[in-house]
Amino acid sequence: MVRVATYFAMTFGAFLFWQSLEKLHVWIALHQDEKLERLEKEREIKRLREELLAEAKERDSLA
Template sequence: MVKVSTFFGMSFGAFIFWQTMDKVHVWIALHQDEKKERMEKESEIRRMREELYQQQREKDALA
């Protein structure tokens, strides 16, 4: 009886461990995706800002 309950206890523990690891993996992947999206947005903002500065310089040069 002890062997059977130990087996079920260890099986349940392994199941809980793998479920937790799966959730941690998903959380890490989502966090990395959010970071990548934020970096892309910042890059787009920098590009647009540089483009606007360039247009302003051209206007100032013509004036």
């Protein structure tokens, strides 16, 4: 009986450990995706800002 209970406890513990690791991996993946999206937005904003500054310089040089 002790062996059965020990086996059950170890199996249940392994299941809980596996589930917690899975949740951790999902959390890490979501935060990496958010970080990549933020970096892409920052690059786009920087590119647009540079384009606008270049256009403004062209208008100033023409005027």
